[in-house]
Amino acid sequence: MFVDKVVVKLSAGDGGAGSVSFRQEKFIDKGGPDGGDGGNGGSIILVASRNQNTLAAFRYQRQIKAIPGKAGSMRNRHGRSGKDNQVAVPVGTILSDNDGNILADLTEDGQTVIVARGGRGGYGNAHFISSVHQTPRLAERGEPGEAIDGVLELKIIADVGLVGLPNAGKSTLLASISNARPEIADYPFTTLTPNLGVVDITADTSLLMADIPGLIEGASQGKGLGDDFLRHVERTAVVLHLVDIYNDDIVAAYKTIQSELGSYSTDLSKLPQVVMLSKIEGLDDDIVADALHTLQKAAGKGVTVLAASALSKVGLKEVLFTLKKAVDAARTTAAQVAEEVNSAMPVIRLENIDLQWKVTKDGDHRYLVSGRKIERFAARTEFSNYHGVQRLRDIMRRMGITHELVRQDIQPDDKVVIGIHGSFEY
Numbered sequence: 001m002f003v004d005k006v007v008v009k010l011s012a013g014d015g016g017a018g019s020v021s022f023r024q025e026k027f028i029d030k031g032g033p034d035g036g037d038g039g040n041g042g043s044i045i046l047v048a049s050r051n052q053n054t055l056a057a058f059r060y061q062r063q064i065k066a067i068p069g070k071a072g073s074m075r076n077r078h079g080r081s082g083k084d085n086q087v088a089v090p091v092g093t094i095l096s097d098n099d100g101n102i103l104a105d106l107t108e109d110g111q112t113v114i115v116a117r118g119g120r121g122g123y124g125n126a127h128f129i130s131s132v133h134q135t136p137r138l139a140e141r142g143e144p145g146e147a148i149d150g151v152l153e154l155k156i157i158a159d160v161g162l163v164g165l166p167n168a169g170k171s172t173l174l175a176s177i178s179n180a181r182p183e184i185a186d187y188p189f190t191t192l193t194p195n196l197g198v199v200d201i202t203a204d205t206s207l208l209m210a211d212i213p214g215l216i217e218g219a220s221q222g223k224g225l226g227d228d229f230l231r232h233v234e235r236t237a238v239v240l241h242l243v244d245i246y247n248d249d250i251v252a253a254y255k256t257i258q259s260e261l262g263s264y265s266t267d268l269s270k271l272p273q274v275v276m277l278s279k280i281e282g283l284d285d286d287i288v289a290d291a292l293h294t295l296q297k298a299a300g301k302g303v304t305v306l307a308a309s310a311l312s313k314v315g316l317k318e319v320l321f322t323l324k325k326a327v328d329a330a331r332t333t334a335a336q337v338a339e340e341v342n343s344a345m346p347v348i349r350l351e352n353i354d355l356q357w358k359v360t361k362d363g364d365h366r367y368l369v370s371g372r373k374i375e376r377f378a379a380r381t382e383f384s385n386y387h388g389v390q391r392l393r394d395i396m397r398r399m400g401i402t403h404e405l406v407r408q409d410i411q412p413d414d415k416v417v418i419g420i421h422g423s424f425e426y
Contacts, residue, residue, distance in 0.1 A: 004231070005152070005154070006151070007150075007151055008151070009062060009064070009149050009150075010044045010116045012041055012042065012066045012116035012118040012146045013040075013041025014145050015038055015120045015142025015144075016039045016069035017141050018122035018123045019035035020138065021034050021035040022135070033136055036072030037078045038072045038123075039069030040082065042066030042083050043066055044066050044087065045084055046089050046093070046106060047088050047106075049109065052089060055089070055152055058152060064087060067083050069082045069121045070082075072122075076124075076126055081118075082118060086112075090154050091111075092154055093154050094154075095152055097148065097150050119146075120380075125138060141381065141382055143379045156210050156235060157208075158210035158232075160209045160237070160240050161210050161239050163241050163257055164242035164257060169278035169279055170242055174211045177209075178199045178209060196209070201324045237330040242276050245283065251298040254275065274305075276305075277292060278308065278309070278310065279311075280307050356372070358370050359401060361408055362417075365411070366414065366417065367408065368417050369396075369416060369417065369419070374395070374419075378418035383422040383424060
């Protein structure tokens with residue numbers, strides 16, 4: 001079954017807790033700290049694979065988890081880190097959050113993206129030994145792994161997307177010129193899922209072509225099958241619009257599909273397009289020429305309109321070479337646009353983001369502290385451990401947070417809340 005959109009929950013592994021331990025050996029009166037660190041949690045990594053062509057594997061596995069890290073133990077034994085969970089998805093898969101923000105876009109075979117990072121393991125007490133602090137009685141908790149509620153959506157990446165009304169001859173054309181074997185019949189909506197085929201142009205050049213299930217009027221609003229599969233047109237470099245020459249009104253047929261492409265959430269009518277009059281086998285040249293003239297007038301001067309037959313293969317060579325030229329031009333333009341966009345983007349230094357923090361007064365006796373780095377420290381702090389809280393206080397003082405709390409007139413016994421990770425009285 002072809003599945004191109006699923007809701008998933010991705011949960012990376014939590015980091016293991018550090019250990020509080022002291023050496024206990026015969027004839028050694030006061031052994032030093034030997035608590036080991038916790039292991040790191042496993043991350044979730046999406047891997048784009050040409051061997052996958054659907055998201056059907058996620059229909060019954062909506063929760064994807066990675067293995068957590070193990071806790072540290074005595075004698076400086078560190079916990080084992082959790083194994084990363086590498087999840088294969090089809091090329092063209094997008095992961096977005098519930099607000100529609102794109103978190104990952106896998107467009108090349110073998111591309112990997114870490115979408116949920118495992119939590120870092122907490123330090124054991126052996127980590128905190130120093131010349132002035134030789135019996136540390138604190139250890140860190142492991143950081144929680146990242147958790148994402150998101151949507152996996154497949155948008156097929158093809159050089160050419162075939163569109164047209166039902167029975168326009170798209171599947172017949174794809175079967176005639178490629179290695180694809182789509183179902184072909186003389187009734188509408190024979191094709192229920194997108195089909196992909198590799199079309200050889202010359203001995204060393206080819207095109208990847210996608211047959212998009214038949215569109216009807218109102219497809220962009222959910223009628224027929226178009227609303228489900230129009231998303232696959234977004235990623236194609238060039239659209240090949242098939243118009244059946246036997247339609248009673250070829251201009252109306254052409255405008256119906258153009259209207260649906262333009263009404264989609266992303267205006268697909270602006271994609272480079274080649275129009276092909278199909279099923280011309282057995283027709284007089286004069287009839288084909290008249291139809292071409294009529295359709296060219298409706299499409300406009302900027303659109304190439306050709307006539308061909310998938311059965312007799314008349315005119316197919318010209319169509320294929322025209323498509324190859326259009327695809328090359330579209331890919332070159334897209335690469336130039338991407339380069340311009342990337343060069344214009346400001347460089348954001350992650351270390352500066354980590355150091356940023358904010359203090360907000362929430363009521364008369366409550367202060368909220370937020371910031372990436374301080375929240376990570378808080379996540380690893382055991383708030384029931386006095387020594388752990390004191391270490392967190394020292395970190396806040398060195399970062400300047402304590403100075404800001406004093407500036408905002410914090411009083412003894414006021415509560416300081418750090419993100420969602422814990423709180424303590426000032």
